[in-house]
Amino acid sequence: MNIIFHIDVNNAFLSWTAVDMLRNGYDVDIRNIPSVIGGDEEQRRGIVVAKSPVAKKFGVVTAEPLYMARRKCPGLKVFPGNHELYEKESNKLYEYLKTFTPDTERYSIDECFLDLSGTKYLYNDYMKLARDMQKYINDNFGITVNIGIACNRLCAKMASDFEKPNKIHTLFPNEIESKMWPLPVGELFMVGKKSAALLNQIGIYTIGDLAKADINLLTKYFKNNASSMINSARGIDNSKVSKYVPKDQSISVSETLPKDVDNLVDLQNILLYQADRVGIQLRKEKKYTGTIAVIFKNKDFISYSHQKKLDVPINSTEEIYKVAVDVLKKGWRGDKIRLIGIRLGSLTEKRVKQFSLFDMNTEDDVDKIQDVLDKINDKYGSCKITVASMKKNKNISD
Numbered sequence: 001m002n003i004i005f006h007i008d009v010n011n012a013f014l015s016w017t018a019v020d021m022l023r024n025g026y027d028v029d030i031r032n033i034p035s036v037i038g039g040d041e042e043q044r045r046g047i048v049v050a051k052s053p054v055a056k057k058f059g060v061v062t063a064e065p066l067y068m069a070r071r072k073c074p075g076l077k078v079f080p081g082n083h084e085l086y087e088k089e090s091n092k093l094y095e096y097l098k099t100f101t102p103d104t105e106r107y108s109i110d111e112c113f114l115d116l117s118g119t120k121y122l123y124n125d126y127m128k129l130a131r132d133m134q135k136y137i138n139d140n141f142g143i144t145v146n147i148g149i150a151c152n153r154l155c156a157k158m159a160s161d162f163e164k165p166n167k168i169h170t171l172f173p174n175e176i177e178s179k180m181w182p183l184p185v186g187e188l189f190m191v192g193k194k195s196a197a198l199l200n201q202i203g204i205y206t207i208g209d210l211a212k213a214d215i216n217l218l219t220k221y222f223k224n225n226a227s228s229m230i231n232s233a234r235g236i237d238n239s240k241v242s243k244y245v246p247k248d249q250s251i252s253v254s255e256t257l258p259k260d261v262d263n264l265v266d267l268q269n270i271l272l273y274q275a276d277r278v279g280i281q282l283r284k285e286k287k288y289t290g291t292i293a294v295i296f297k298n299k300d301f302i303s304y305s306h307q308k309k310l311d312v313p314i315n316s317t318e319e320i321y322k323v324a325v326d327v328l329k330k331g332w333r334g335d336k337i338r339l340i341g342i343r344l345g346s347l348t349e350k351r352v353k354q355f356s357l358f359d360m361n362t363e364d365d366v367d368k369i370q371d372v373l374d375k376i377n378d379k380y381g382s383c384k385i386t387v388a389s390m391k392k393n394k395n396i397s398d
Contacts, residue, residue: 010165012110154237181208254341288313290346297339306331
């Protein structure tokens with residue numbers, strides 16, 4: 001039987017900020033007072049990013065404007081985020097979790113999946129292992145985590161969300177009907193607010209309702225996604241936990257957008273700029289990429305990604321961009337995006353390609369052209385000159 005752990009840091013940003021402040025002499029644990037981590041109020045990021053349990057009791061919710069949070073909670077303390085600190089603390093946790101299995105996937109800055117399948121003789125009692133993990137993390141990192149244990153990623157993720165904080169939950173096949181099916185359908189992993197609202201409109205209110213739904217009815221509204229939605233509601237998930245990839249084996253760029261974007265052409269424009277940046281870095285390292293992922297974070301701070309594995313590794317901006325657009329079209333859920341990025345993985349110093357007698361350009365020709373473009377753009381600015389087909393075929397504006 002497969003054994004998957006999902007580790008989720010409780011209230012990560014506020015917890016990491018609190019621990020750092022205590023380490024630096026602050027005499028109050030901000031987790032125990034009405035407090036929030038907030039964005040810059042002079043810019044569009046003047047919202048609640050994370051809230052303390054005390055602030056939550058006043059009705060403060062994540063992603064609401066800070067002025068509204070202050071109305072609900074007089075005396076609310078607002079602290080700035082520190083993403084350099086969060087990345088550092090996330091890395092420490094990740095390195096610890098990797099000691100249990102190399103099959104450790106960092107799902108987000110505060111979440112990891114561990115595939116512990118086949119380790120029964122090492123750990124024997126997985127509940128005890130989870131309790132030991134929790135204690136070590138609390139004693140050494142000063143934070144609490146929820147741990148979900150299941151046979152696949154989806155159920156492990158669902159289990160870790162059942163009750164917080166500092167809890168351990170299981171969701172094995174014989175528990176799905178009793179533990180997961182009574183939940184509102186909007187709590188199903190990967191079902192967004194719009195999808196949940198539409199499901200409610202057609203009479204599907206719980207995960208159990210979705211699990212028993214007529215696929216023909218669902219297909220009318222969700223097309224090709226209908227089957228995967230029903231499978232998810234039944235606890236079926238065949239996705240694998242990604243193995244650890246050393247930091248130098250990936251190149252990525254991402255950015256928080258000045259405003260939420262839900263227009264395909266605008267997102268393509270952003271990917272063109274990002275493809276140029278990661279492409280230049282890739283070629284500077286004299287490497288090729290075999291996997292291209294597009295990373296999303298929507299207006300509700302939900303992160304997800306989609307990727308494509310390539311038959312032949314590439315390194316030209318045009319090729320990276322074309323694949324990224326294809327991944328965008330297949331992976332974007334149509335929601336409003338506040339952050340988007342490109343990640344290049346499976347890096348290699350060589351590529352093998354079978355050439356046709358009818359190929360117009362050789363590999364050397366393409367590399368020489370790209371080298372010239374890099375030199376021009378390096379001198380005059382990124383994306384000053386690009387391949388014409390990238391604009392002509394993709395409606396990319398000047």
